[in-house]
Amino acid sequence: MSDVLERFMRYVQVDSQSDPENEERTPSTDRQHDMARLLADELRALGCEDAAADEHAYVTAHLPASPGCEGLPALGLCAHIDSSPDAPGAGVKPHVVRYEGGALVAGVVDGVSIETSPSQVAELERFKGQDIVCSDGTTLLSADDKAGVAEIMSLVARLVENPALPHPRLAIAFVPDEEIGHGASLLDIEAFGAEWAYTVDGGDIGELSYECFSAAQATVRAHGVMVHPGSAKDVMVNAITVLREFDSMLPAHERPEHTEGRDGFNHLMSISGDASDAQMTYILRDFDAAKFAAREQSFVSIAALLNERHGEGTVEVELREQYRNMAEKLEGSTFLVDNALEAFRACEVEPFIEPIRGGTDGAQLTFRGLPCPNLSTGGFNFHSVREFIPVSSLETMVDVLEQLVARFAKEQ
Numbered sequence: 001m002s003d004v005l006e007r008f009m010r011y012v013q014v015d016s017q018s019d020p021e022n023e024e025r026t027p028s029t030d031r032q033h034d035m036a037r038l039l040a041d042e043l044r045a046l047g048c049e050d051a052a053a054d055e056h057a058y059v060t061a062h063l064p065a066s067p068g069c070e071g072l073p074a075l076g077l078c079a080h081i082d083s084s085p086d087a088p089g090a091g092v093k094p095h096v097v098r099y100e101g102g103a104l105v106a107g108v109v110d111g112v113s114i115e116t117s118p119s120q121v122a123e124l125e126r127f128k129g130q131d132i133v134c135s136d137g138t139t140l141l142s143a144d145d146k147a148g149v150a151e152i153m154s155l156v157a158r159l160v161e162n163p164a165l166p167h168p169r170l171a172i173a174f175v176p177d178e179e180i181g182h183g184a185s186l187l188d189i190e191a192f193g194a195e196w197a198y199t200v201d202g203g204d205i206g207e208l209s210y211e212c213f214s215a216a217q218a219t220v221r222a223h224g225v226m227v228h229p230g231s232a233k234d235v236m237v238n239a240i241t242v243l244r245e246f247d248s249m250l251p252a253h254e255r256p257e258h259t260e261g262r263d264g265f266n267h268l269m270s271i272s273g274d275a276s277d278a279q280m281t282y283i284l285r286d287f288d289a290a291k292f293a294a295r296e297q298s299f300v301s302i303a304a305l306l307n308e309r310h311g312e313g314t315v316e317v318e319l320r321e322q323y324r325n326m327a328e329k330l331e332g333s334t335f336l337v338d339n340a341l342e343a344f345r346a347c348e349v350e351p352f353i354e355p356i357r358g359g360t361d362g363a364q365l366t367f368r369g370l371p372c373p374n375l376s377t378g379g380f381n382f383h384s385v386r387e388f389i390p391v392s393s394l395e396t397m398v399d400v401l402e403q404l405v406a407r408f409a410k411e412q
């Protein structure tokens, strides 16, 4: 069994699922500490002397540069230790299936075959005759993102074993609670000390993402004027009615259920309140900076119009930016994209660029000043009991990372 496969099989058996019900605490679950401690111990054993797991289950470590590369900027590599709360995540029993074509069967649960057919995942055809790791069908596999963790750990082990392989100083971070939107917000970027970084948290091998949504949250509050409904004519302003007017002025076709690809949207997430005071929460998403700005502006303009209609101060809009499209910050740093593309091609993997209709830890880190595109792990069917990863993809990703760090072993 290869080093990366051995690590992967071991890491997925450590339950480190996050919990959206407990997001005010980091980590949201104590079990993430188990994974963090394990990784910190292994990094120390590999020779990363400063490896540590902190009280928030953040693991950080540094690997010194190879001889001759000491003066170069450090490169960061990042993966998340939690697994998705969307499917059972405890007691993962990974097993390797020789895939002979047709449906890929993870296991049989209560007489039902838990399987993936090539009509659901067309890429399966590529892995005919190969070994694929699945769960037993009762849990997710947690390739998202234990595959990313195992690939980075295996790279570190390889670099330690082969001191001649060129690389700059590497800054490693394994972070908790990605699946519940924590976004590596407690990573001390200065102490981390990387000039650039990559997250390893994507899908099929070859995937590279450096574009994601720009994101904001809007809170819309309406303050009504309450009088006895029997004598309300021309006096009452019903806060709920005002919010209904507000929502009806947003374009109906720009809702998540009608958008795809590079479309943006406004998503109404919650409404609460009564006739005197009510509020709505939206999330706003767009790839394009100008369209994103226009989207935010439309909220302000609709509020102004309704205030004209119902009286100043009736509607308030509060916009809070959440993250920005990474591509904006990567302008001028195209080598981050080029180096990744070259690293894939050097391993005979044809890369493909995938805009992310969401955020990643990397989007948040980029927003905070650490440019951070996302690389594939090789896995499929994330957040599902049908999750799987081909062994060849796991193994090749370690080669890709080796090629990638070598490209940072010179001035950019």
Ligand SMILES: [Zn+2]
Pocket: 080, 144, 145, 178, 201
């Ligand atoms: Zn992930």
